[in-house]
Amino acid sequence: QVQLVERGGGLVQVGGSLRLSCTVSGGTFSSYAMGWFRQAPGKEREFVARISWSTSTSYADSVIGRFTISRENANNTVYLQMNSLKPEDTAAYFCAAARNYLRARDLKLVDYWGQGTQVTVSS
Helix, strand or coil: CCCEECCEEECCCCCCCEEEEEEEECCCCCCCCEEEEEEEECEEEEEEEECCCCCCCCEHHHHHHCCCEEEEEHHCCCEEECCCCCHHCCCCCCEECCCCCCHCCCCCCEECCCCCEEEECCC
């Protein structure tokens, strides 16, 4: 059973930074493409960032230049470094694992989800 556990959410002021982590167990982490999604209250879950097993990355337009996704295969962990946070970044952030890089940006094609971690940006 593949499990994803996110950590690192919290309350931060506008312009601040947070780093989320997601640790995967029960599967072969290095074979998965990993992604981050977020869901604000009353809104649909949306793609934020993804990273392939070979560390190719892509981002939603709204976070380019502010967020960085990375992975450490030795620790079965993927990270999301979030800088210059804005109130509109407030959401529950979900880690996702997918069988390939293409699937990792489509919430309907993700294979495994974490439970989510809340990020709140106060103004």
